[in-house]
Amino acid sequence: MPIHEQSLIRPENIKTQENLVIDGIDVSGHWSTFIESRVVTDYNEAMEEEIAALPGGEFIHRCWQCGSCTNSCTVNAVNPEFNPRYWIYLIRTGMEAELLRDKDIIWQCVSCNKCTYACPRDVAPEGVMKATAHWLEMKGHTEKSPSMHFDEVFADQVIKRGKIEETSIIRRFFKRTGQPLKQDWLIQMARNIVMKMPVGLMQRMGLAMVLKPRTSNWSKSRAALEDYVQECEQQQRKALGLSNGKQS
Amino acid sequence: MTERKYEKVAYYPGCALEGTGHAYNRSTKAVGNALGLKLDEVKNWNCCGAMEVKNIDPKVQTYLSSRVMSIAANEMGHDVVMAPCNGCYHNLKKAEYDLENDGDSKEVVGRLSTKAGHETYEAGQIETIHALDWIKDGIGEEGLKAKVKNSLQGVKIANYYGCMYTRPRHIFPEKDRGEGSESTSEPHFMDDLLEAAGAENVDFPLKTACCGGAHTLSDSDMSTKLVLNILEAAEASGADVIATECPTCHSGLEMHQIRAEKTLGRKTNVKILYFTQLLGMALGLSAKKVGVHENVSDSRGFLKERRLG
Numbered sequence: 001m002p003i004h005e006q007s008l009i010r011p012e013n014i015k016t017q018e019n020l021v022i023d024g025i026d027v028s029g030h031w032s033t034f035i036e037s038r039v040v041t042d043y044n045e046a047m048e049e050e051i052a053a054l055p056g057g058e059f060i061h062r063c064w065q066c067g068s069c070t071n072s073c074t075v076n077a078v079n080p081e082f083n084p085r086y087w088i089y090l091i092r093t094g095m096e097a098e099l100l101r102d103k104d105i106i107w108q109c110v111s112c113n114k115c116t117y118a119c120p121r122d123v124a125p126e127g128v129m130k131a132t133a134h135w136l137e138m139k140g141h142t143e144k145s146p147s148m149h150f151d152e153v154f155a156d157q158v159i160k161r162g163k164i165e166e167t168s169i170i171r172r173f174f175k176r177t178g179q180p181l182k183q184d185w186l187i188q189m190a191r192n193i194v195m196k197m198p199v200g201l202m203q204r205m206g207l208a209m210v211l212k213p214r215t216s217n218w219s220k221s222r223a224a225l226e227d228y229v230q231e232c233e234q235q236q237r238k239a240l241g242l243s244n245g246k247q248s
Numbered sequence: 249m250t251e252r253k254y255e256k257v258a259y260y261p262g263c264a265l266e267g268t269g270h271a272y273n274r275s276t277k278a279v280g281n282a283l284g285l286k287l288d289e290v291k292n293w294n295c296c297g298a299m300e301v302k303n304i305d306p307k308v309q310t311y312l313s314s315r316v317m318s319i320a321a322n323e324m325g326h327d328v329v330m331a332p333c334n335g336c337y338h339n340l341k342k343a344e345y346d347l348e349n350d351g352d353s354k355e356v357v358g359r360l361s362t363k364a365g366h367e368t369y370e371a372g373q374i375e376t377i378h379a380l381d382w383i384k385d386g387i388g389e390e391g392l393k394a395k396v397k398n399s400l401q402g403v404k405i406a407n408y409y410g411c412m413y414t415r416p417r418h419i420f421p422e423k424d425r426g427e428g429s430e431s432t433s434e435p436h437f438m439d440d441l442l443e444a445a446g447a448e449n450v451d452f453p454l455k456t457a458c459c460g461g462a463h464t465l466s467d468s469d470m471s472t473k474l475v476l477n478i479l480e481a482a483e484a485s486g487a488d489v490i491a492t493e494c495p496t497c498h499s500g501l502e503m504h505q506i507r508a509e510k511t512l513g514r515k516t517n518v519k520i521l522y523f524t525q526l527l528g529m530a531l532g533l534s535a536k537k538v539g540v541h542e543n544v545s546d547s548r549g550f551l552k553e554r555r556l557g
Contacts, residue, residue: 108467110471112462117417147467148303151303166264187512188249189502192544196541197541199274215292220365224364228308
């Protein structure tokens with residue numbers, strides 16, 4: 001399988017003069033094509049260390065750019081712009097401006113772990129993707145991604161109750177991301193379920209929505225986890241040089 | 249009579265099996281009953297953290313899984329815990345690996361367990377297995393064959409294992425150990441069991457492809473594309489049914505089968521059933537007993553036509 005790569009020569013950097021005569025020789029059109037030189041001066045030297053300080057990013061320094069991650073990547077097969085090897089290169093060389101061009105798709109990693117399976121250097125690229133997405137959000141380069149909203153809604157319920165109840169997670173997630181629940185396919189799905197569902201199961205599920213399943217004697221686990229999550233958050237903010245002010 | 253392997257194990261169903269994956273819960277228990285394998289549900293269990301909590305902090309997930317294993321081992325005295333859900337199975341395995349190999353994880357789990365007031369789980373106390381291991385190693389193909397009452401003969405199956413059952417490799421030290429062990433690159437336990445029940449397994453290239461389950465709602469368009477790939481590949485392989493062994497994959501396939509039809513106009517007819525539902529029907533249980541009516545997609549017509557369930 002070929003390694004999918006992207007060209008570093010962008011269309012906007014290719015210049016061609018329609019009418020150009022040099023020393024009496026007509027070099028109009030593609031004869032005069034040149035690539036505008038690219039000068040990078042704004043390296044972010046802290047970027048690799050900061051991403052390595054976030055969970056999942058620890059082993060980014062091991063990468064030797066073989067490209068196995070990108071080659072095996074599930075998302076890359078759908079969108080060739082999704083390129084873990086390239087992003088790891090940019091992070092390690094401090095090319096922040098280049099990385100930011102792709103800031104809105106990095107969160108799309110589906111955690112299938114094919115990269116981590118393929119990686120000969122145990123970089124755990126899946127973790128690096130999550131750490132990078134997290135870094136982009138913490139630094140204010142991107143809004144919270146839908147995925148992060150989902151993770152937060154989910155983790156919040158687990159920490160509070162010990163267990164989750166799927167329908168309330170879905171409802172809270174849709175509300176937080178401003179999506180309507182009345183979508184064609186969701187309605188069809190609900191219809192499929194209700195059409196065949198025995199009354200007993202329907203009652204049980206309805207009951208779960210009201211009573212909310214929870215683990216008993218969970219309060220001490222909850223308190224321990226809440227303290228720990230807060231502690232982690234403070235450490236991460238410190239590692240990224242952010243003030244420890246409370247974020248919403 | 250000597251005690252069989254896995255004759256009585258701790259059972260960790262997990263949250264999905266009490267909700268969208270209830271059919272998997274029902275069929276797993278029914279198959280266990282039919283095969284004489286006893287399940288002892290972990291008392292007062294909690295969520296393992298699924299695919300989500302690790303993105304808040306991985307050690308929170310390690311703690312969540314360790315608490316489940318601590319109860320099964322220390323309070324109930326089990327040395328094996330079986331999790332049918334790939335997510336739960338994966339997380340327990342990962343916690344086991346981290347507690348064995350990472351000092352920081354061990355320290356954090358010890359601290360959180362003490363604060364929470366329960367015994368700290370120590371690596372090596374319990375073995376985590378999947379429902380596939382449970383039947384494959386507890387009963388085996390020959391044992392299963394002897395109990396088949398209603399062969400799956402003529403049913404063409406694409407076996408779909410997903411991501412979390414085999415990746416990453418390092419958390420599954422018992423796999424890739426040669427004959428008799430599971431393979432992480434070409435898993436075959438589900439193929440073996442369904443073949444023993446009489447089914448014909450098709451050559452399916454996407455056994456361990458990803459369904460986008462982690463982003464099934466947060467990046468639905470991506471998930472729909474990934475699922476459609478799997479469904480269309482299964483149909484191209486000649487499969488009537490995709491057999492699943494994970495509630496997240498299963499409901500992802502069902503949901504996005506509908507979504508692909510509604511948003512992309514691409515309809516697929518391949519049926520989606522848990523492998524435990526197929527095994528249960530082969531063992532002579534009714535479709536109802538294995539919860540076929542609890543699936544989102546409707547396979548009842550197909551099963552009737554094939555005289556199953």
